[in-house]
Amino acid sequence: MTDRTASTPLVTVSDLHKTFHISRPPREVLRGVSLTVGRGEFVAVMGPSGCGKSTLLHAIGGLEPPDRGTVAVDGQDLHSLDDERLSAFRRDRIGFVFQRFNLISSLTAAENIALPLRLRGRASRPGRTAVMERVSALMDSLSLHRLQGHGPEETSGGEQQRVAIARALAANPVLILADEPTGNLDWSTGHEVMWLISKLCRSEGRSTVLVTHDARIAAYADRVLVMKDGTLVEEVVLDHRADTEGRPPVAGPLIARLADLEL
Template sequence: MIRLDDVTLTFPDGDARVTAVDHVSLTARPGTVTAVTGPSGSGKSSLLAVAATLIRPDSGTVTVGEVDTTALDAREAAELRRTSIGIVFQQSNLLPSLTAGEQLRVMGELGGRRAPGARAATLRRADELLDAVGLSAQRDRRPHQLSGGQRQRVNIARALMNDPAVLLVDEPTSALDQERGAEIIELLLRLSAERDAATLLVTHDVVHLPRMHRVVRLVDGRLVDGRPDDPVRDAVDLPHAHARHGI
């Protein structure tokens, strides 16, 4: 689970400060996807950066599992990101010289101890995740040999490599057509449920919102729709939501 309690973040602007996130409280529970939407410049990416421990808020707390991340130093925050937080960037940022399988294996070995059997376990984990995202046949292809949707699938698999409790996703469909975007959203919903990850997903793409377990809206840094602990819709209700929206 990830919980943001009364989080505020400001940035300097000349002699003043601009508020990017304004007293936001929000909870994402294991196995669910919470969408964060709102107009450009509303603070969505800043909120995600705070949740990812990439930026420390001015006030409030961010809790991942039982850990208050705002109390961590830089080294401790980096270790938490490595072990407990998966980040899916808007651009896949894949290393051009590495195959799809190698992209994942590198993530599995970063900062890890060289325990006996660790390399074999990393190989198995990478193969399992590539299979989960439907790319077993592309494991030896480099990014320029993959489509945009396939690169985004590698991006998602890479974020899951260390079995994170929290998955943070930034505009995963922005560079994809509607069909490929829908496939990525369904993949994120399925993997979040299967791997019991608490997922926060920032998106402008309103067509996908009915698929989400919960949707909140930010305007000028403030949460204007969705209370901190709104009940999550049960998964059995999702097909009815799809039907209502013609999906």
């Protein structure tokens, strides 16, 4: 049975290794990565382009099998599941937001957001009214109501990313994995999205792992892991006690710390 006590990490990654063999010599992208993410904890991963951040996120989400090492989410060893069970686990427990939005162009914004709920197994699939209520609440909280009947091609990049974030949250995942989720948003919209994600983490016990190049975005996290050449080289714990409700967190100390690392 799954242990749900607060002290048990939601995510436990042990000694992950991954090599891609498409180049010569093969590229060792993850070189022994271990980390834990607590329940309700918000962890950001930063590091230079190509250091393996997206590959790590994909391995945590069960999208990329590691060569060696394990990933456990909510007590489940992901990479020991067969394809069908792994897909069901991802669908019901993990919300993904990618660098590219990956919205389905033939569906409207509301239909894209509703998709994870409609794809659920019969036993846990909510009824039509419950789906509409959930979609409506998410569209409200991400200021998307104007887009209700619009498809992705009729909306801006920033709007598409907000739809993708709403879709990731739709099924109430225990874990949100986000790869540069604010990369296409202006600062004010990005701040609103980060505020929502960090609030969901803290108040609803959801955990988040977010990859970003922007220290102002990473500053929302409880902890920032710094990656270099396929390993984690530094951890920065952030203190949010002085934050004012609704205002962006102070990023100065994190930026200074990152500058010291000379990545």
